[in-house]
Amino acid sequence: ETAVFQTPNYHVTQVGNEVSFNCKQTLGHDTMYWYKQDSKKLLKIMFSYNNKQLIVNETVPRRFSPQSSDKAHLNLRIKSVEPEDSAVYLCASSRDNSGNTLYFGEGSRLIVV
Amino acid sequence: GQQVQQSPASLVLQEGENAELQCNFSSTATQLQWFYQSPGGSLVSLLSNPSGTKHTGRLTSTTVTKERRSSLHISSSQTTDSGTYLCAIVPGTGSNRLTFGKGTKFSLIP
Numbered sequence: 385e386t387a388v389f390q391t392p393n394y395h396v397t398q399v400g401n402e403v404s405f406n407c408k409q410t411l412g413h414d415t416m417y418w419y420k421q422d423s424k425k426l427l428k429i430m431f432s433y434n435n436k437q438l439i440v441n442e443t444v445p446r447r448f449s450p451q452s453s454d455k456a457h458l459n460l461r462i463k464s465v466e467p468e469d470s471a472v473y474l475c476a477s478s479r480d481n482s483g484n485t486l487y488f489g490e491g492s493r494l495i496v497v
Numbered sequence: 498g499q500q501v502q503q504s505p506a507s508l509v510l511q512e513g514e515n516a517e518l519q520c521n522f523s524s525t526a527t528q529l530q531w532f533y534q535s536p537g538g539s540l541v542s543l544l545s546n547p548s549g550t551k552h553t554g555r556l557t558s559t560t561v562t563k564e565r566r567s568s569l570h571i572s573s574s575q576t577t578d579s580g581t582y583l584c585a586i587v588p589g590t591g592s593n594r595l596t597f598g599k600g601t602k603f604s605l606i607p
Binding site: 424426427428429441485487491 | 542
């Protein structure tokens with residue numbers, strides 16, 4: 385049963401446009417994450433957000449920014465998309481940030497043309 | 498280099514056979530999880546097993562922490578088991594982030 389909800393599931397856009405992906409978790413978890421899965425299927429963490437503390441992976445370009453209104457929501461905004469941003473973006477949550485089991489959403493596939 | 502290495506990269510078996518997936522990691526791991534990613538892309542956690550042996554249904558995971566390896570055994574595989582199996586660790590370096598391997602793509606022949 386899905387408890388981490390992502391929208392949209394699929395988005396096609398042109399280079400330079402702005403894109404936002406939304407994520408909501410109904411598990412009452414304290415920590416949320418955004419992962420990027422590239423064409424080689426490798427999952428890499430982009431951001432984690434716990435108790436209003438944002439931890440950023442330093443390899444993430446600055447055009448990416450997370451946005452959170454409360455601990456159940458963590459959105460991902462891409463200010464000006466580039467072709468290499470084409471990927472699947474996966475949102476996840478965990479009870480806290482001590483390495484507990486992660487629960488993932490179904491992913492948001494972005495295609496930049 | 499890659500912190501988490503999985504083998505084989507792909508595996509094709511006939512329905513009913515047993516599958517053995519391997520995960521090796523280059524640093525100590527305070528947490529280790531196995532995930533299943535369906536052909537449609539959704540990711541679910543299968544087992545959390547930082548050490549020892551754990552069972553759930555037809556799945557058995559054995560992690561030997563000091564040898565930095567874990568295995569996932571799927572017994573009597575079924576066509577619904579087809580998909581990608583991902584191993585992920587939380588490195589014991591002060592970070593609490595899961596680091597993923599590239600996965601094993603598992604396909605079943607009916």
